[in-house]
Amino acid sequence: xxxxxxxxxxxxxxxxxxxxxxxxxxxxxxxxxxxxxxxxxxxxxxxxxxxxxxxxxxxxxxxxxxxxxxxxxxxxxxxxxxxxxxxxxxxxxxxxxxxxxxxxxxxxxxxxxxxxxxxxxxxxxxxxxxxxxxxxxxxxxxxxxxxxxxxxxxxxxxxxxxxxxxxxxxxxxxxxxxxxxxxxxxxxxxxxxxxxxxxxxxxxxxxxxxxxxxxxxxxxxxxxxxxxxxxxxxxxxxxxxxxxxxxxxxxxxxxxxxxxxxxxxxxxxxxxxxxxxxxxxxxxxxxxxxxxxxxxxxxxxxxxxxxxxxxxxxxxxxxxxxxxxxxxxxxxxxxxxxxxxxxxxxxxxxxxxxxx
Amino acid sequence: xxxxxxxxxxxxxxxxxxxxxxxxxxxxxxxxxxxxxxxxxxxxxxxxxxxxxxxxxxxxxxxxxxxxxxxxxxxxxxxxxxxxxxxxxxxxxxxxxxxxxxxxxxxxxxxxxxxxxxxxxxxxxxxxxxxxxxxxxxxxxxxxxxxxxxxxxxxxxxxxxxxxxxxxxxxxxxxxxxxxxxxxxxxxxxxxxxxxxxxxxxxxxxxxxxxxxxxxxxxxxxxxxxxxxxxxxxxxxxxxxxxxxxxxxxxxxxxxxxxxxxxxxxxxxxxxxxxxxxxxxxxxxxxxxxxxxxxxxxxxxxxxxxxxxxxxxxxxxxxxxxx
Numbered sequence: 175x176x177x178x179x180x181x182x183x184x185x186x187x188x189x190x191x192x193x194x195x196x197x198x199x200x201x202x203x204x205x206x207x208x209x210x211x212x213x214x215x216x217x218x219x220x221x222x223x224x225x226x227x228x229x230x231x232x233x234x235x236x237x238x239x240x241x242x243x244x245x246x247x248x249x250x251x252x253x254x255x256x257x258x259x260x261x262x263x264x265x266x267x268x269x270x271x272x273x274x275x276x277x278x279x280x281x282x283x284x285x286x287x288x289x290x291x292x293x294x295x296x297x298x299x300x301x302x303x304x305x306x307x308x309x310x311x312x313x314x315x316x317x318x319x320x321x322x323x324x325x326x327x328x329x330x331x332x333x334x335x336x337x338x339x340x341x342x343x344x345x346x347x348x349x350x351x352x353x354x355x356x357x358x359x360x361x362x363x364x365x366x367x368x369x370x371x372x373x374x375x376x377x378x379x380x381x382x383x384x385x386x387x388x389x390x391x392x393x394x395x396x397x398x399x400x401x402x403x404x405x406x407x408x409x410x411x412x413x414x415x416x417x418x419x420x421x422x423x424x425x426x427x428x429x430x431x432x433x434x435x436x437x438x439x440x441x442x443x444x445x446x447x448x449x450x451x452x453x454x455x456x457x458x459x460x461x462x463x464x465x466x467x468x469x470x471x472x473x474x475x476x477x478x479x480x481x482x483x484x485x486x487x488x489x490x491x492x493x494x495x496x497x498x499x500x501x502x503x504x505x506x507x508x509x510x511x512x513x514x515x516x517x518x519x520x521x522x523x524x525x526x527x528x529x530x
Numbered sequence: 531x532x533x534x535x536x537x538x539x540x541x542x543x544x545x546x547x548x549x550x551x552x553x554x555x556x557x558x559x560x561x562x563x564x565x566x567x568x569x570x571x572x573x574x575x576x577x578x579x580x581x582x583x584x585x586x587x588x589x590x591x592x593x594x595x596x597x598x599x600x601x602x603x604x605x606x607x608x609x610x611x612x613x614x615x616x617x618x619x620x621x622x623x624x625x626x627x628x629x630x631x632x633x634x635x636x637x638x639x640x641x642x643x644x645x646x647x648x649x650x651x652x653x654x655x656x657x658x659x660x661x662x663x664x665x666x667x668x669x670x671x672x673x674x675x676x677x678x679x680x681x682x683x684x685x686x687x688x689x690x691x692x693x694x695x696x697x698x699x700x701x702x703x704x705x706x707x708x709x710x711x712x713x714x715x716x717x718x719x720x721x722x723x724x725x726x727x728x729x730x731x732x733x734x735x736x737x738x739x740x741x742x743x744x745x746x747x748x749x750x751x752x753x754x755x756x757x758x759x760x761x762x763x764x765x766x767x768x769x770x771x772x773x774x775x776x777x778x779x780x781x782x783x784x785x786x787x788x789x790x791x792x793x794x795x796x797x798x799x800x801x802x803x804x805x806x807x808x809x810x811x812x813x814x815x816x817x818x819x820x821x822x823x824x825x826x827x828x829x830x831x832x833x834x835x836x837x838x839x840x841x842x843x844x845x846x847x848x849x850x851x852x853x
Contacts (some may be wrong), residue, residue, distance in 0.1 A: 178656070285635075409653060416645050418635050422597045423628060427701070428621030428649035473635035 181477040188484035192265065195488045199495040200257045207249050214243035215253045260388040263396065263452060264494040264506070265487040267385070268459055270400040270449035272486020275460025276467075276479050277407055277442040280414040281435060282345050285468070289446040289460035292352040292439065293329040296359035298450040299381060301325020303363050306377045307370045318380075319392075319451045326447035329355060334439060342432055345421075348439075383456035383507025385494050392452050399448035403441040404483060410438055411475035418473065456507045458514030459486050465521065546609045548573050548736040549624075549705050554593055554603030556586075556760075563589045564600070564760040571738055571753070573704070576731045578751030579740040580771075582781050585757040587740035588629070591707050594738060595626045607705060621649035625701035627694040629709045630687070639685070639693050640678045643669055646700030668699035671726060673719070687714035695723065699730075706730065708739035712746060724750040748772055748795040756780050772796045 200212045221237035228234070274289035282291065290296065305321035333355050337348040363381070370377050413434050417424045421431045446460070463486040464478065471477050490506070493513060497506040547570035556564040564586045571577040579587040592598035594605055596612045605612040607623045615623075625646070646668065647661045657665075669675040672692045677685070682693060691714050698706060708727065712720035720743075727737050728750050741747040747754060748768040756764040756771050758780035764771045777785045777798065784801040791797075 283635075412648070412651075415637075415641075416648050418637075419642075419645065420628075422592070425597050425617050426595050426621060426624070426626050427645060428618040430617050468635070473637055474641065 177474060177476050180471070181480060184471060184477060184481045185484060188481055188488065192484055192488045192491070195491045196261055196265065199261050199491050200253050202495050202499050203252070203257060205252060207253060211245055211249055212253055214241070214245050215250050216258075217241040218243055218245065218250070219254065259390050259393050260385050260494070260498075261491055262393045263388040264385050264490045266393065266396050266400050267449040267453045267456065268463075268490025269404070269483045269487040270396075270445040271456065271460035272463040272467075272489070273400075273404050273407065273479060273483040274442040274446040274449075275486075276464040276475065276482045277414065277438055278460075279464055280418060280475060281438055281442075282349060283418055283420075285465055286461070287349075288457075289442065290356075290450075290455075292333040292348060292443065293355045293359065294326045294443050294446045295450050295455045296356040296363070297329020297332075298322040298326035298447060299363045299455060300329070300359050300366070302380050302451075302454070303366045303370070303377045306373050306380065307366050322380075322454075323447050323451035326450055327443065329359060330439070330443040330447070334436075343435060345435075379505060380454045382505035383454035383510075384497070384503075384505040385453050386498075386503065388452070396448050396452050400445050403445045403448075407438070407441050407445075408476075408479060410434060410441075411479050414438065414475045415473075454505070454507065456490070456510055458510045458518070459490055462514045462518050463489055465518070469521070545572065547571055547606075548575075548608055549594060549738065550606045551590070551594060552604045552606075554590070554600045554605065556589055556593060556598065556600050558589075562760055564593070566603070567757070567760070567762055568603075569738075569755045569762065569765065571705075571736045573734055573736055574731050575753060576727055576737045576739065576751045578747040578754045578768075579738065579757060580742075580744055580747050580754055581757035581763075585780070586760040587757055588709055589760075590757065591626065591709050591738065591740060595624050595707050596620045618649055621701065621703075623703050624705040624707060625698035625703040626707035627691070627698045627709060627711055629713065630690070636681045636683050638679050638681055639674055639696075640665065640669070642682050642693055643674075643678075643696045643700050646697035649701060649703075664702060665700050668696045671699060672696045673722070688716060688719060691715060692719065692723070695726075704735055706735055706737045708737065710740055710742055713742060720746065744772060744777075744798040745790065745795070748798070749790060749793055769796055772798055 197209050197212050197216065200216070201207050201209045218239055218241050220241065221239045223235045224238040225236040226233060227236070271289050275287070278287040278289055278291050279285050281287070299322075301324055302318055302322035304325070305318050309317065309321075333348065333351045334343065336355070337343050337351040339347075367374055367377055413424075413429050416427050416429050417431065417434065419427070424434075425431045450456075464482040467478055467482040467485055471481050490510070493509045494506045497504045497509045550568075550570040552568050554564055554567045555562070567586070567590055569577065569590075579590060581587055589598065593600050593603075594612075596605070596615070596617075599613060607615070607620070612620060643665050644657060644661075647657055647665065650661070651657060666675065669678055672695045674689065674692050674696050677689070682690060685693065691711065695708070695711060698708075706727070711723055711727070715723060724746060727739065731737050731752075739747075739751070741751070751768060753766060754764075754768050754771040755762055756776060763780045764776045772787055774785050774787055777783065777787070781800075786799040786801060788797045788799070789795070
């Protein structure tokens with residue numbers, strides 16, 4: 175019941191952390207830009223609307239920057255046009271994956287569930303690799319992402335349909351159907367890769383997860399596709415708490431279990447698909463971040479969901495900074511897994527000892 | 531029903547039961563679990579579901595709380611068919627405590643009891659001070675307030691069971707369904723829990739409880755429904771239901787039904803299986819006589835002799851391995 179205050183406190187702290195991580199990340203690159211200069215550039219970008227004018231059907235908004243720090247044009251361009259889109263996209267993807275992971279772990283009542291448990295990533299992989307292999311002559315960009323996004327949603331919906339009988343979707347069936355479909359789609363991806371020829375490198379790079387070549391339009395489109403489901407998920411946070419008691423208990427406490435499960439699965443899959451479509455397959459963020467946050471703030475989803483999402487955003491910005499700051503750029507999926515897995519194992523051992 | 535205003539069907543003078551099941555049949559996985567089960571509970575009643583393992587007590591409760599829809603038959607809560615009510619509407623009328631709860635994540639006792647307020651909160655509504663008072667009062671009443679801030683995962687089975695009861699009380703419903711509410715409790719908490727259920731009934735709630743212990747059921751229930759093989763074998767006041775013939779029919783066991791001291795409830799004592807009744811009585815009788823006359827060593831030999839050579843060999847073998 176003291177949850178609102180605690181949620182606000184944690185959310186503010188993690189938002190501040192995210193701002194710090196973004197600023198630090200924007201400083202790092204082939205050209206070092208001091209963090210205070212980065213902060214000035216970012217603050218200069220904040221604008222408030224000063225006047226509204228209706229001209230015909232369109233509403234014209236005049237905006238006025240709040241701050242006017244003096245920074246060099248080159249530094250402004252590097253931060254605003256080169257680094258910031260990629261950093262913000264990393265933040266959005268991390269936010270989406272961690273939020274979806276939290277929801278999936280709640281639905282499956284299993285802290286080992288991850289955002290792609292019902293086949294979202296595998297579907298996206300088939301969509302993306304299929305597009306790269308078959309339709310490589312089409313323009314890069316929306317086509318690839320659209321294919322991945324569509325593949326992700328088709329796979330998730332397919333798993334849901336397979337696991338549903340007479341309007342009921344038992345989570346155990348859902349889990350097994352997810353595993354089977356992922357295995358099948360994995361085979362499809364392998365087959366496509368065998369026949370990929372020259373595009374195999376690009377397909378592999380996609381499969382490993384990366385944020386290279388991010389541009390502002392990607393940021394805006396994925397932001398919308400992530401923030402809207404997230405806001406709706408927040409509304410269902412309390413229901414998800416009750417669902418942790420078991421479905422029958424939840425129903426006798428007034429939760430329409432099947433409907434709630436359907437909505438949660440759809441929203442979490444949508445957010446995951448939006449993330450995976452722009453970034454490829456990035457493992458461990460959606461598994462480890464909710465897990466760590468649960469240790470810190472407890473299992474109440476009203477606080478766990480927003481804090482996990484914010485922490486996920488910081489985590490992916492930080493790992494993507496590492497991925498791009500070496501002499502050769504690594505796919506960020508490699509970095510998250512390489513850092514995440516040992517940390518996760520450490521937690522697992524520590525918890526086991528703690529429980530004994 | 532103490533409520534004088536007639537309900538939708540009450541014009542003919544017949545009181546509407548708060549909770550009723552009519553000819554409910556359920557089969558799960560091709561096995562008939564319940565066959566034409568009917569029961570009714572008035573306001574202020576404690577109805578006990580008794581019967582052997584697998585008789586259908588839990589299934590009956592699942593049907594009564596609408597988490598399982600019957601193949602045929604009808605359940606009504608306060609006159610309304612339960613299948614026409616939403617989960618939320620049912621949860622505002624019927625609270626239930628399951629036999630056990632699965633909690634894979636670490637909530638505190640207070641958080642778990644707070645979940646009982648879910649039926650009364652709108653989607654965008656937060657628990658207010660009124661809800662908090664209900665939660666605290668519920669925890670006091672079942673004696674779990676002492677460990678309100680402990681994690682549910684750290685509690686014993688009996689403590690968890692009381693937390694579940696507190697959650698059901700926090701739900702503030704007219705009907706309370708309890709599945710083996712005392713199965714994990716020590717005798718003190720078992721009696722206190724059933725006293726609490728009886729108090730709640732006096733305050734006007736309707737309680738239906740599956741109770742394994744026939745004597746606790748006899749003592750605290752106004753009515754008993756004896757189930758066996760998914761059928762109602764007997765129903766009525768404990769004195770009428772708990773008789774040697776009905777118990778033989780339902781449990782396939784011989785029982786001795788006498789009176790409980792300090793209450794007028796029947797006392798059921800299970801005897802050994804039918805074939806051994808005579809011999810048991812016989813052994814007790816001769817044993818008693820022998821105790822007065824024979825020296826201890828001889829008495830033991832005598833009893834060993836009566837039980838036959840196989841037992842004796844077994845005993846010797848055990849002694850040898852002990853050496």
